[in-house]
Amino acid sequence: MKKAVGILGALLLVAAVFASGCISGGGPTKIVWASTQLNPPEERAFVLNELIPPFKDKTGIDVEFVPISYSDLATRLEGEEQSGKVTIDVVADLHGGLDYFNAKGWLTDLSSKIKTLQGRTFIESYMKYATDKNGKVFYVPWMSATYVMVVNKEAFKYLPSGLTEQDVIQGTDKWTYDALLAWLKNIYEKTGKKAFGLPAGPKGLLHRFIHGYLYPSFTGYEAKKFDSPEAIEMWNYFKELWKYTNPASTTWDAMSDPLLQGEVWIAWDHTARIKNAIVTKPDKFVVVPVPRGPKGRGFIVVLAGLAIPKNAPHPDEAWKLIDYLTQPETQVKVLEKVGFFPTVKEAADAVPEGPLKILVKGVTAQSSTKDALVVMIPNLGEKGGEFSGIYREAFKRIVLQGEDPQKVLSELGPKLHSLFKEKGIPEP
Numbered sequence: 001m002k003k004a005v006g007i008l009g010a011l012l013l014v015a016a017v018f019a020s021g022c023i024s025g026g027g028p029t030k031i032v033w034a035s036t037q038l039n040p041p042e043e044r045a046f047v048l049n050e051l052i053p054p055f056k057d058k059t060g061i062d063v064e065f066v067p068i069s070y071s072d073l074a075t076r077l078e079g080e081e082q083s084g085k086v087t088i089d090v091v092a093d094l095h096g097g098l099d100y101f102n103a104k105g106w107l108t109d110l111s112s113k114i115k116t117l118q119g120r121t122f123i124e125s126y127m128k129y130a131t132d133k134n135g136k137v138f139y140v141p142w143m144s145a146t147y148v149m150v151v152n153k154e155a156f157k158y159l160p161s162g163l164t165e166q167d168v169i170q171g172t173d174k175w176t177y178d179a180l181l182a183w184l185k186n187i188y189e190k191t192g193k194k195a196f197g198l199p200a201g202p203k204g205l206l207h208r209f210i211h212g213y214l215y216p217s218f219t220g221y222e223a224k225k226f227d228s229p230e231a232i233e234m235w236n237y238f239k240e241l242w243k244y245t246n247p248a249s250t251t252w253d254a255m256s257d258p259l260l261q262g263e264v265w266i267a268w269d270h271t272a273r274i275k276n277a278i279v280t281k282p283d284k285f286v287v288v289p290v291p292r293g294p295k296g297r298g299f300i301v302v303l304a305g306l307a308i309p310k311n312a313p314h315p316d317e318a319w320k321l322i323d324y325l326t327q328p329e330t331q332v333k334v335l336e337k338v339g340f341f342p343t344v345k346e347a348a349d350a351v352p353e354g355p356l357k358i359l360v361k362g363v364t365a366q367s368s369t370k371d372a373l374v375v376m377i378p379n380l381g382e383k384g385g386e387f388s389g390i391y392r393e394a395f396k397r398i399v400l401q402g403e404d405p406q407k408v409l410s411e412l413g414p415k416l417h418s419l420f421k422e423k424g425i426p427e428p
Contacts, residue, residue, distance in 0.1 A: 217293025287362025
């Protein structure tokens with residue numbers, strides 16, 4: 001009886017050791033990946049059904065994918081780091097959030113590890129963002145995206161005098177916001193159609209168009225000249241643009257369906273949110289650079305990265321996941337399925353011919369324009385929502401309700417500027 005009990009005890013001990021991941025040669029059976037990205041239902045399904053399974057099959061490591069908002073991630077990470085009981089193995093977030101986490105001292109230095117990644121060359125500008133002033137690589141560039149314009153080829157029949165199809169497609173000096181307005185006015189006068197569309201619905205990304213496109217193009221800055229004379233000029237322009245914008249824009253959160261249904265011929269949105277239109281009817285649309293303004297061609301580059309928290313429970317297995325997610329073939333799969341662009345040159349070269357090439361060509365043309373004025377979403381931590389809200393309030397009051405731009409900007413300007421003062425960072 002004693003012998004049987006002893007054998008049972010030994011078996012239980014071995015089982016416990018296996019469960020803890022101390023034996024089996026492959027480390028733990030599961031790691032936690034907390035991500036603010038790929039959280040919408042269809043993108044989450046892609047992660048769970050197509051992205052993670054090949055990794056698990058190859059490594060024997062399971063992954064618990066935890067979709068999470070930025071504010072909840074910041075709260076959880078801070079609590080875990082302060083308590084010393086970290087449960088997250090890999091963090092996926094946008095540059096601004098990761099930069100904030102690094103400033104708080106919550107992320108592992110990956111400088112030596114990133115050199116071990118074989119068969120991939122990270123885009124230089126992305127690596128600059130992923131490296132802090134002390135030379136620490138605090139995240140690995142994972143996915144990139146931007147916002148572009150999509151044009152239904154039917155619209156090219158109504159180009160205004162002096163603007164050619166190639167001007168629009170290549171993003172020449174003639175492709176300006178004034179030219180866009182003239183084009184839309186021409187379409188309206190000849191067809192009665194308000195052909196422009198913006199994602200101005202409750203969950204749309206209109207605020208990115210305002211602070212990342214119009215503001216830098218007209219003032220040279222996203223926030224610094226929020227209430228400047230140049231900003232008033234910009235808002236007056238926007239009021240004119242809205243006259244030829246489909247009024248249903250205030251109900252649209254993404255522009256793919258309005259494009260496919262022909263409700264608009266020219267639209268601006270995030271690449272991931274117009275991808276379905278391109279894939280569904282690739283012969284009907286072309287992706288083009290955004291217009292330029294008086295100060296240049298302002299546009300946002302969205303950069304998402306992968307980081308390992310300090311004191312992560314399974315750093316070696318976490319690194320294997322990062323290795324897998326940045327391999328060229330994995331990055332091409334992400335582009336094909338959810339429309340986020342590769343961060344390694346080898347993957348960009350491997351994109352197959354077809355609808356995705358239309359997206360790639362448009363994004364490449366935009367990033368290659370000589371007057372490109374690249375901006376990043378400001379790193380305001382938990383204040384990010386307030387930042388976006390101020391631009392949306394300005395839009396509502398000036399464009400939709402017809403209030404005086406000077407009055408509105410003089411009221412909202414101090415609130416915006418105070419956000420940056422509170423965080424102790426310069427206004428972009």
